[in-house]
Each structure stands twice: as structure tokens, then as C-alpha cells.
Amino acid sequence: MSKMTIDDLRRILISCAGESEGDRLSGDILDEEFELLGYDSLALMETVAAVGSEFGVRIEDEQIADLRTPRDVLDLVNDAIAQPN
Amino acid sequence: MTRRVVITGIGVRTPGGNGVKAFWELLTSGRTATRRISLFDPSPYRSQVAAEADFDPVHEGLSPREIRRMDRATQFAVVCARDAIRDSGLEFEEFDPARVGVSLGSAVAAATSLEQEYLVLSDGGREWLMDHGSLSPHMFDYLVPSVMPAEVAWTVAAEGPVTMVSNGCTSGIDSVGHAVQLVREGSADVMLAGASDTPITPIVVACFDAIKATTSRNDDPEHASRPFDKSRNGFVLAEGAAMFVLEEYEHARRRGAHVYAEISGYATRCNAYHMTGLKTDGREMAEAIRTALDEARIDGTAIDYINAHGSGTKQNDRHETAAYKRSLGEHARRAPISSIKSMVGHSLGAIGSIEIAASALAIENGVIPPTANLHERDPECDLDYVPLTAREQRLGTVLTVGSGFGGFQSAMILRDVASVTT
Amino acid sequence: MNETADMRTYVTGIGLLAPNGLGLERYWEATLEGRTGIDTLSRFDVSRYPVRLAGEIDGFDAAEHLPSRLLPQTDVSTRYALVAADWALADAKIDQDAYTDYEMGVVTSNASGGFEFTHREFDKLWTKGPETVSVYESFAWFYAVNTGQISIRHKLRGPSSALVAEQAGGLDAIGHARRTIKRGTPMVVTGGVDSALDPWGWVSQISSGRLSTATDPHRAYLPFDTHARGYVPGEGGAMLVLEAAHAARARTAPRIHGEIAGYATTFDPPAGSTRPPGLRRAAELALADAGVRPADVDVVFADACGVPELDRAEAQAISAVFGERGVPVTAPKALTGRLYSGGGPVDVATALLSIRDGVIPPTGGTTEVPEDYGIDLVRAVPRSGPVSTALVLARGRWGFNAAVVVRAVPEETA
Numbered sequence: 072m073s074k075m076t077i078d079d080l081r082r083i084l085i086s087c088a089g090e091s092e093g094d095r096l097s098g099d100i101l102d103e104e105f106e107l108l109g110y111d112s113l114a115l116m117e118t119v120a121a122v123g124s125e126f127g128v129r130i131e132d133e134q135i136a137d138l139r140t141p142r143d144v145l146d147l148v149n150d151a152i153a154q155p156n
Numbered sequence: 157m158t159r160r161v162v163i164t165g166i167g168v169r170t171p172g173g174n175g176v177k178a179f180w181e182l183l184t185s186g187r188t189a190t191r192r193i194s195l196f197d198p199s200p201y202r203s204q205v206a207a208e209a210d211f212d213p214v215h216e217g218l219s220p221r222e223i224r225r226m227d228r229a230t231q232f233a234v235v236c237a238r239d240a241i242r243d244s245g246l247e248f249e250e251f252d253p254a255r256v257g258v259s260l261g262s263a264v265a266a267a268t269s270l271e272q273e274y275l276v277l278s279d280g281g282r283e284w285l286m287d288h289g290s291l292s293p294h295m296f297d298y299l300v301p302s303v304m305p306a307e308v309a310w311t312v313a314a315e316g317p318v319t320m321v322s323n324g325c326t327s328g329i330d331s332v333g334h335a336v337q338l339v340r341e342g343s344a345d346v347m348l349a350g351a352s353d354t355p356i357t358p359i360v361v362a363c364f365d366a367i368k369a370t371t372s373r374n375d376d377p378e379h380a381s382r383p384f385d386k387s388r389n390g391f392v393l394a395e396g397a398a399m400f401v402l403e404e405y406e407h408a409r410r411r412g413a414h415v416y417a418e419i420s421g422y423a424t425r426c427n428a429y430h431m432t433g434l435k436t437d438g439r440e441m442a443e444a445i446r447t448a449l450d451e452a453r454i455d456g457t458a459i460d461y462i463n464a465h466g467s468g469t470k471q472n473d474r475h476e477t478a479a480y481k482r483s484l485g486e487h488a489r490r491a492p493i494s495s496i497k498s499m500v501g502h503s504l505g506a507i508g509s510i511e512i513a514a515s516a517l518a519i520e521n522g523v524i525p526p527t528a529n530l531h532e533r534d535p536e537c538d539l540d541y542v543p544l545t546a547r548e549q550r551l552g553t554v555l556t557v558g559s560g561f562g563g564f565q566s567a568m569i570l571r572d573v574a575s576v577t578t
Numbered sequence: 579m580n581e582t583a584d585m586r587t588y589v590t591g592i593g594l595l596a597p598n599g600l601g602l603e604r605y606w607e608a609t610l611e612g613r614t615g616i617d618t619l620s621r622f623d624v625s626r627y628p629v630r631l632a633g634e635i636d637g638f639d640a641a642e643h644l645p646s647r648l649l650p651q652t653d654v655s656t657r658y659a660l661v662a663a664d665w666a667l668a669d670a671k672i673d674q675d676a677y678t679d680y681e682m683g684v685v686t687s688n689a690s691g692g693f694e695f696t697h698r699e700f701d702k703l704w705t706k707g708p709e710t711v712s713v714y715e716s717f718a719w720f721y722a723v724n725t726g727q728i729s730i731r732h733k734l735r736g737p738s739s740a741l742v743a744e745q746a747g748g749l750d751a752i753g754h755a756r757r758t759i760k761r762g763t764p765m766v767v768t769g770g771v772d773s774a775l776d777p778w779g780w781v782s783q784i785s786s787g788r789l790s791t792a793t794d795p796h797r798a799y800l801p802f803d804t805h806a807r808g809y810v811p812g813e814g815g816a817m818l819v820l821e822a823a824h825a826a827r828a829r830t831a832p833r834i835h836g837e838i839a840g841y842a843t844t845f846d847p848p849a850g851s852t853r854p855p856g857l858r859r860a861a862e863l864a865l866a867d868a869g870v871r872p873a874d875v876d877v878v879f880a881d882a883c884g885v886p887e888l889d890r891a892e893a894q895a896i897s898a899v900f901g902e903r904g905v906p907v908t909a910p911k912a913l914t915g916r917l918y919s920g921g922g923p924v925d926v927a928t929a930l931l932s933i934r935d936g937v938i939p940p941t942g943g944t945t946e947v948p949e950d951y952g953i954d955l956v957r958a959v960p961r962s963g964p965v966s967t968a969l970v971l972a973r974g975r976w977g978f979n980a981a982v983v984v985r986a987v988p989e990e991t992a
Contacts, residue, residue, distance in 0.1 A: 087650055091647070092645065111433065113430075113431075113651075116366070116367065116368065117713045120366065120713070200708050254844065263720055265721070271700070275704070278704070281700065284622075285623065286777045288628070288781045291784065291785050295785035296783065301721075302743045302747065302974060302976065306845075306976035306977055310848045313847055315846070318978060319741050319750055324717075327722075334739070334754075426684070426726070426735050428735045431723075431726055431730065432716065432717060440735055561722070562727075
């Protein structure tokens with residue numbers, strides 16, 4: 072499985088939760104908080120479920136609460152891809 | 157003069173509670189009716205626990221035609237309506253049918269039948285273009301669920317206002333509140349009101365799985381519903397129904413009817429915040445409570461018991477604790493509060509009516525049902541939730557509340573008619 | 579009105595999406611010109627089904643009207659409802675500070691929920707597994723979704739509700755909104771919208787046994803015609819802004835479309851009863867509620883099911899109230915199809931336009947009305963003349979009846 076990139080996440084976010092207001096997704100969003108980008112917990116849950124099935128990664132309920140920025144998601148997914156068990 | 161509205165008949169079907177007697181025994185025993193799902197194989201699902209009713213339509217006296225025609229939720233509603241009518245002692249044949257109405261609540265209505273028909277029509281999901289050759293003649297009844305109040309209306313040949321109130325998880329309190337308004341304004345003298353939901357079906361289990369609102373405590377189903385407990389992790393899906401005969405008070409008094417309680421106040425507000433999320437401050441629920449108190453013309457200190465929404469999700473129990481403090485002030489610390497969802501689960505649109513039944517029976521019997529499975533309070537839920545054991549106490553006035561998806565927040569006041577001097 | 583506040587209920591905003599016109603004025607133009615919105619359903623291949631015609635909304639791009647964030651979580655019916663509410667509120671021009679949040683409620687009607695959305699989620703559940711079901715399914719499907727979404731989008735926190743009564747539900751919502759205003763909430767957004775034109779929704783509608791199997795869009799839905807053979811289902815509806823008269827006056831509302839002057843609902847006796855159906859009583863109760871005599875009514879907007887025995891029953895109810903050919907009757911829904919919870923609100927909006935322009939729109943393609951129906955049906959071309967009071971009727975399958983009286987508000991008294 073190839074690594075997940077910020078563009079993958081951007082694409083999945085838009086499909087699961089729509090564009091953020093004011094085109095904020097287009098800039099450097101790696102460390103922007105989802106909440107500030109306009110995505111609530113529901114949007115994140117839907118996105119994480121889609122990320123999980125696309126990249127074959129299982130993300131536990133408890134882990135979702137800790138995902139605050141796109142970097143958190145990429146790190147979690149790519150770590151899991153790197154260390155399959 | 158204001159017309160007052162009283163409950164003169166009750167019918168219930170809940171997990172562990174087929175009928176008022178069994179229902180009340182369960183609630184006061186502190187036992188729970190939650191178990192591993194048996195209506196279908198729950199193993200592929202995140203939450204595999206539910207509160208199921210042992211409902212046998214044949215034993216309940218429904219005819220084969222009725223059973224074929226009606227969705228499970230409709231069957232529950234009709235059976236409860238018949239019980240409530242019998243309990244009220246009201247002779248509907250002697251009554252002007254135009255003065256009798258129905259207000260029925262349900263959140264997901266015919267979900268069970270929809271799913272069954274879907275599987276047939278789509279060949280197990282394989283066909284997007286469905287085959288009308290295998291179409292049930294009742295499919296339209298499942299698409300448009302207002303057949304549910306129609307079926308209830310036919311039990312007494314009602315010809316007054318008949319409607320379905322579908323406000324998600326506050327449907328059961330709002331349907332009764334709606335009926336109270338109709339009797340007060342004079343649109344009807346008698347209303348069959350209540351709610352029914354039978355959502356223990358794969359699609360509903362899956363959609364609450366997705367949002368992680370239901371519990372994942374699959375290894376301990378009997379103790380899975382834990383309102384206000386520190387270890388709670390979601391609600392337990394349930395099915396059930398409760399129906400009432402609501403009557404204008406003077407009408408009930410003249411015929412010497414047994415009166416369970418008066419519904420003296422009701423209000424609903426929306427949080428306009430989020431379809432599923434709750435703000436922590438409880439502002440809109442508090443407003444609903446205050447407005448219901450105003451309508452009942454009482455002060456918050458008159459509340460002897462609060463029948464809570466208490467779903468057992470992290471956010472709900474904190475939200476409503478905040479709402480009680482905001483609306484009742486210091487009295488929130490004195491009023492006993494309990495959640496019967498700890499025992500009968502959360503039957504979505506039906507539970508509000510089931511909780512009204514519990515509130516009326518609490519007044520009738522002078523007993524507060526406990527919150528089962530409450531061993532260690534969440535530090536942020538720091539009120540008196542009547543843990544584990546029922547409490548005997550004379551109750552003059554009871555507050556019951558509901559909260560649901562879409563942002564609905566509702567509150568209702570019931571009071572002992574005997575204690576009221578008019 | 580100096581002693582007590584004027585609690586009459588005014589319509590101060592309208593938003594409408596119909597198969598023959600997106601937006602109130604475009605719909606009205608099409609309705610007066612007799613342009614139909616009925617055509618072969620294009621959402622999927624209908625050639626295998628016995629029913630092929632629908633009143634389908636064309637050219638609606640949700641992304642043009644709604645924020646992107648709302649799209650993944652909404653069914654097409656909720657998008658229509660949100661846009662209709664946006665348009666109604668824009669029409670009413672309510673300032674941010676005109677009301678507090680608790681002074682504004684939402685009462686909608688819904689017949690089939692977010693059905694296309696839920697059909698897709700059923701497919702995901704049964705073909706790809708439970709973990710693929712959307713988090714949005716828990717609310718995109720249920721019948722309260724439009725009330726909740728409108729409440730959130732416009733921060734309306736007052737008493738709110740969602741009612742279901744098949745095609746009668748839309749008038750029930752308007753009636754309950756009026757009740758809510760009389761009980762003290764000065765502004766309520768109300769109406770109904772429906773859409774169930776995915777394949778599952780389609781076969782479900784076919785199972786009603788009341789759909790027209792005709793293939794000519796101009797001859798398929800002919801209410802009150804000797805050739806009536808069922809109805810054509812449609813999608814869409816309308817949202818209205820209702821305000822207490824005193825509140826509308828206080829904020830100097832720019833436009834009073836008219837008054838919701840009366841409302842009533844009844845239910846038919848069970849099958850086999852010797853008692854009469856309840857539509858006549860609903861009409862009489864609504865007129866009494868409005869304090870209006872039958873002779874004061876200028877037009878009746880009929881339920882017009884297009885099923886011969888139901889058309890006959892309605893014609894009898896109308897004649898019983900107004901006398902034989904005692905009032906012009908019309909059914910512009912013949913050009914849109916039946917819109918379920920959207921039907922009543924669209925008829926109420928149409929009645930308000932009739933009042934505004936002094937013209938009664940015609941009944942689609944209906945030409946020959948059986949003599950013994952005894953009704954004066956407006957056919958082929960609009961009928962001009964002053965209209966100040968209209969009665970709108972709706973029936974829902976299984977026995978629901980609802981009636982609303984709409985009345986002009988003369989400018990000097992507004």
C-alpha cells in the first residue's frame with residue numbers, strides 16, 4: 072500500500088464533508104486544526120472511515136478524538152501502513 | 157377557562173415490560189432488559205447489544221391480516237392503543253368520533269419492514285434498479301409512515317385530528333405535547349397519543365455504529381446502559397411503545413374516570429447547533445424546562461422528581477445535567493433524577509412516551525424508579541441520580557425531558573391531580 | 579387592536595421549487611401558461627416499469643445554492659427544503675435583530691424522508707458492509723431532517739416540529755405553524771418538500787396502485803376528467819414565512835402575501851362505515867375557523883387525486899359546501915404531479931398569487947368533467963377576476979383531510 076499524501080486527504084475530506092468555507096483547503100493545511108478549517112467531529116468521523124477503507128487501516132474510536140490536524144491523520148495512517156500486523 | 161388535560165388510560169410494550177404491570181415491576185426492581193441482539197445476527201456490527209421486547213403479535217390478539225399488513229412498530233402502537241382504551245374505561249362508541257383524535261410519534265417508523273422489502277426488491281442489495289414484480293402491496297405504507305396513526309385511529313374509528321409527529325428522539329414527548337395542545341384549544345376532547353419505534357434492524361444499528369452513539373460494551377449486555385456513570389460509552393438501542401388516552405379533565409371527572417396524572421406543562425426548543433452534537437451548556441433544554449414550568453404555573457422548586465433523558469452517551473448526560481442546573485438552580489441538587497433507559501434502553505421516538513408512562517406511574521405509586529448500573533458517577537454529572545434502588549416518595553409534580561438529533565429539546569410537567577385544589 | 583395584539587397569521591415570505599418552475603415567479607408563469615413539468619423520469623432507466631412519468635425538477639444545481647459542507651450530508655429533498663427556506667426568508671427580508679432566536683420556529687411536513695440517500699446507504703450496508711454506512715445516515719433519512727437543518731442554518735430555536743400525513747401533511751404543518759404563532763411564537767418557517775424518485779422510491783410509489791400508467795405527459799394526470807386514471811408523482815414543494823400580524827407590522831415587513839385565516843383537519847371513518855368521508859367537514863371547519871361563509875370564497879384549490887372515485891368524492895364534498903357549480907375549482911398540480919407534503923404548501927402559495935394577480939390558474943390537461951360531478955372546474959385557460967379568499971384542500975392516503983383558508987390582506991390594514 073502506498074503512503075497517504077495530503078492531497079489524498081484533501082480529496083477524501085471534500086468527498087466526505089465538502090469544501091471548507093473560503094477555500095481554506097487549498098493552502099498549506101498540514102497543521103491547521105480541523106475545527107478551524109470548518110470540519111466538526113461528524114465530518115472527521117466520516118472522513119476517517121473513508122480513509123480507513125481506502126488505505127486498509129483500522130482506526131480505533133479512541134484514536135479519532137486525538138486527530139486534530141491533517142498531519143495527525145497522515146501520521147496515524149502512514150505509521151499503520153509501515154507497520155502492518 | 158383553560159381546558160386541562162389528564163391521562164386516563166395507559167398501554168405499554170417495552171423490553172421486559174409487556175403491559176403496565178410488568179413494565180412497572182421491571183422499573184422498580186432495578187433489573188435491566190438489555191441483551192445481545194437476537195432479532196438478527198449482530199456479529200458484523202460494532203454495537204451488538206439492544207433492549208428487545210418479547211412481542212408476539214398473535215398472542216397480542218392481532219389478526220393474520222393485521223400482522224401481514226402492519227410494520228412491527230405499527231403493531232406495537234395498535235396493541236398499546238387497545239390497552240390504553242381498555243384501561244380508560246371510555247366507551248368510544250358513545251362518543252362523537254369527530255371529537256376523538258390521534259397523535260402518534262415515531263422516529264424511524266417502518267424501518268423493519270423497509271429493510272425486509274429492500275432485501276427482496278434489490279436481491280440482497282445487488283440490484284439498484286428494483287424489480288417491481290416482487291413488490292409488496294404494502295410497500296407504500298412503509299415509504300410513507302402516516303399509516304401508523306391511521307391504524308391507531310381505526311381502532312376507535314376516530315374522525316378528529318389525526319397526525320404523526322416525527323421529531324426524531326423527542327417524538328414521544330412531542331406527540332403527547334401536540335395532543336395536549338389540541339385538547340386544550342378545543343380541537344378534540346379525547347386524544348389517543350403516544351409513540352412507537354422498533355429500530356432494532358441492521359440499517360439502524362449500522363447508522364448508530366457509524367456515529368459511535370451506541371455502546372460497544374458487547375461483553376456485558378445486561379450492564380451496557382449506564383446513564384450518568386463514569387464508565388458509560390453510548391446508548392443501548394431499544395424498541396417499544398406507549399400509548400395514552402388523554403382526556404379533557406372535566407370530561408374525565410364527570411364520568412368518574414381514574415386519572416393517572418395531569419399534563420400541566422409542555423415546551424420544545426431547538427438548539428440550532430448541530431444535527432447530532434450538543435453544546436455543553438444545556439441552554440435550549442433549560443429554556444424548554446423553564447417554559448414548561450411557566451405553562452404549568454409553577455416554580456422549579458415544585459419539581460419532586462426528574463425523569464431524565466439520560467441516554468448514556470458522554471455528551472448527553474453532561475448536557476442535561478447542565479440544563480437542570482441552569483433551569484432549576486439550587487433545586488437541581490435536591491430533586492431526585494433517574495433514567496429508565498438504564499433498564500429499557502433507548503427506543504428513539506418511542507422512549508419519550510414510555511418515560512411519560514413511567515412518570516405517571518411514579519406519581520400513581522409514589523415510587524421513583526432508579527438508574528440501574530450507576531456505580532460511579534461521572535464527576536461532571538454531580539446530581540442525585542437515584543442509583544440502583546427505587547425510592548419511595550410521594551410525588552406531586554414530575555418533570556420529564558427529551559433530547560434528540562436535529563437539535564430538539566423538550567420538557568413536560570406531570571402532576572398528581574389529587575394534590576391539586578381547583 | 580390596541581387592547582390585545584393582532585394574532586392573525588400573515589404570510590410574509592415564499593420559497594418554492596416545482597417541477598414546472600424553480601422559484602415562485604417562474605412557477606407562476608408556467609402555471610398560467612399551462613406548461614407542464616411532467617415528463618419521462620430521467621433519474622434512471624424507467625423503461626422496465628409500468629409507470630414512467632414524473633414531475634421531476636430540472637436544472638437544479640445544489641452547489642449553486644448551498645454551502646459545500648452541507649452537500650455530502652443531505653438528501654435531494656433536504657436540499658430543496660433548505661433552498662426553499664432560504665428563498666422564503668430572503669423574500670420576507672427579516673433583519674437579524676427582528677426576533678430573538680426563541681421567537682422563531684420551524685414546522686415542516688415530510689412524507690418519505692431522505693429516501694434516495696437512505697437507498698444508497700442500504701446498498702452500502704448490504705454490499706460493502708456495516709462499516710461503510712455514512713455517519714450522516716443517522717439523520718439524513720429521518721422525517722425531522724428538514725426541520726432540524728433549517729433550524730440550524732438560520733439559527734431558529736423556537737418551538738419546532740415535523741408532521742407526517744401523506745399529501746395532507748403540508749397543510750397540517752401550516753396549520754400547526756399558525757397554532758404555534760397563536761401560542762406566542764411570532765415567526766415560524768413552515769411548509770413541506772418531498773422527493774422519492776430513486777428506483778426504490780419509485781417502485782414504492784407504484785405499489786400505491788394510484789399512479790397513472792399513461793405515457794403522454796399531457797394526458798397522464800387529468801384530475802376530475804372523464805379520462806382520469808391516476809396521478810403522476812412529483813418532487814419539490816414550498817416553504818413559507820408566517821408571522822403574527824402584530825409582529826409583521828412592528829418590523830414593517832416589506833410584503834404581506836396574505837393571511838392564513840383558517841385551518842382544520844379531520845379523518846375519514848374506517849372502511850365499511852356508513853358515515854360520510856371527512857373532507858366536507860374539514861372544509862366547513864376551516865371556513866368557520868376563518869369566520870368565512872361559503873359565498874365569500876372565490877376559488878377552491880382541490881386535492882385532485884386523479885383517481886375517479888376519489889375525484890367524485892371530492893366533487894361531492896365541494897358541491898355540498900358551496901352548492902352545485904357554486905365556486906370555481908382548480909388544480910394546478912395537474913402540471914407538477916402530486917408532491918406529497920409539498921403539495922399543500924405549493925397550493926397555498928399558488929392561492930396567494932391568485933389573490934395578488936386576480937387570476938385563477940387552470941387545471942392542466944383536464945377537458946371533460948363528468949356532468950354529475952357538479953363542479954365548475956377552471957380548465958384550459960386562466961380565469962381573470964378579483965380573488966380575495968381561497969380554500970385549499972388536501973387529502974392524505976388512509977383518510978387524512980386538511981383544509982386551509984387563505985385571505986387577502988388589504989394594504990391599509992396590514
